[in-house]
Amino acid sequence: MIPPFALARPASVSEAIATFADAGQDAAWYAGGTELLQVMKMGLARFGTLIDLKGLPELRGIAVDASGALVIGGAVTHREIERSSIVGRELPGLVGLEAHVANVRVRNQGTIGGNLCFAEPHSDPATFLLACDAHVELWGAGGARELPIDGFFLEPFVTARTPDEILLAIVIPKAAAGEGRAYEKAKFRERPAVSVAVRLRVAGDAIVEAVVAVGSMTDIPVRVPEAGTALAGAPADPSALGAPLAAGAEAMAELDAVGDLDGSADFKRHLAGVLLRSATRAALSEAIARA
Amino acid sequence: MRETVELSLVVNGRAHPIRVEPRETLADVLRERLGLTGLKISCDVQVCGACTVLVDGLAISACTYLAADAEGHEVTTVEGLARAGQLSPLQQSFIDAAAFQCGFCTPGMRMAATALLAENPAPTRAQVVAGIEGNICRCTGYVPIIDAILEAAGAVDAAGVSEGAR
Structure with missing residues (x-):
């Protein structure tokens, strides 16, 4: 059974922050509960107060801001993202990703902000958002700040967020002309065994820029700059990517992979190379459509 | 004394006034307090689906859902599928x-x-x-x-x- 706690339901972010301050170090933010309630059940964490963020209007919406960036509230569920026509139009790769996070019950309950703040190394959204150059908006006792998602994850289950800070929203830049963003994973159980995200931009007949991220493989989801470099300059033709993809796969094979129940480190390095191919082709196809 | 909350839990169309601790899961309350033992608790970590119930029509894992969060929502369990003695x-x-x-x-x-x-x-x-x-x-x-x-x-x-x- 979950150890006893008090449940607070603030009506606004400022009230939530005041509630956290009153509770001292003994409070945790609570949204979908798909991770927090599990670790509390297992006795890995104990809090005197859970502060429920699900109802806060500041964390609830999906919108496009003045710069054209996609803004997703921290308490938006995976299922709401999957079903959002705005996300479908602005970032279709995220809809496809969200449709396959864990299982339908987790998607109905779990939130994107909770997923990122829990920082499970096998997070689906973390890897994709890393390639998409997203940033997170935080608000805590010391005021508001923005952090790039590249650098937000410090180690497994640890982020740059301080305990008093709420993840208000995730902001994903608008796709540039000729830009495509895709995510592919291999999954045998609830979480990915390995996942690869690719963002690339085409101009004329060539890929001029590429960012590659890999998840569920190293300690935390990481960008693989050498794989991006291998793709930059390649022809914007899915049938002519053999050598760049082989070079990219070699870069993946250099990573400090961690074996787990889903496979050995060697197997994961192999999968990463395979997934790089499919993610690159998917991103290229979207990029050409947007060119 | 531990904090408790008073709920009006609407399950299969019927309101149940009930006092729970915030830590009580919907699975425990449905099974142990309301006697709705159709749902099962198996993995207890939201993987197996044996405790699936609907909240406002959406499938959730009752093992990992606080009963207090069901306030203001409609819960449907397997016991609520048959209507007037007719199987769904x-x-x-x-x-x-x-x-x-x-x-x-x-x-x-x-x-x-x-x-x-x-x-x-x-x-x-x-x-x-x-x-x-x-x-x-x-x-x-x-x-x-x-x-x-x-x-x-x-x-x-x-x-x-x-x-x-x-």
Whole structure:
């Protein structure tokens, strides 16, 4: 059974922050509960107060801001993202990703902000958002700040967020002309065994820029700059990517992979190379459509 | 003294006034306090689907859902599927297709399938497979369960409920 706690339901972010301050170090933010309630059940964490963020209007919406960036509230569920026509139009790769996070019950309950703040190394959204150059908006006792998602994850289950800070929203830049963003994973159980995200931009007949991220493989989801470099300059033709993809796969094979129940480190390095191919082709196809 | 909260828990269309501790899960409250033992607690970590119930029509894991969070929402359990002594089309099709052996996963399977069919009354076989991906059955090999859900979808159509939904 979950150890006893008090449940607070603030009506606004400022009230939530005041509630956290009153509770001292003994409070945790609570949204979908798909991770927090599990670790509390297992006795890995104990809090005197859970502060429920699900109802806060500041964390609830999906919108496009003045710069054209996609803004997703921290308490938006995976299922709401999957079903959002705005996300479908602005970032279709995220809809496809969200449709396959864990299982339908987790998607109905779990939130994107909770997923990122829990920082499970096998997070689906973390890897994709890393390639998409997203940033997170935080608000805590010391005021508001923005952090790039590249650098937000410090180690497994640890982020740059301080305990008093709420993840208000995730902001994903608008796709540039000729830009495509895709995510592919291999999954045998609830979480990915390995996942690869690719963002690339085409101009004329060539890929001029590429960012590659890999998840569920190293300690935390990481960008693989050498794989991006291998793709930059390649022809914007899915049938002519053999050598760049082989070079990219070699870069993946250099990573400090961690074996787990889903496979050995060697197997994961192999999968990463395979997934790089499919993610690159998917991103290229979207990029050409947007060119 | 531990904090408790007074709830009016609406389950299968009926309101139950009940006082719970915030830490009590919906699974425990439904089973131990309301006697609705159709849902099962198995993995207790939101992986197996045996505790699937609906909250406002959406499938959730009652093992990882605080009862206090159900306040203001409609909970549906497997006990709420039959109406006036009539099995739901899905319950009947599970019998017709012999879609269970030990029966432990069956309540969760039916609730997952109920949510799936409410959202998509005429699913393809692949959509049914995807819809019950998170519900584990160790007896049947899934084939009769998928058949039963597809058969129920046909029954829904025959009743005219999903006319035009295709």
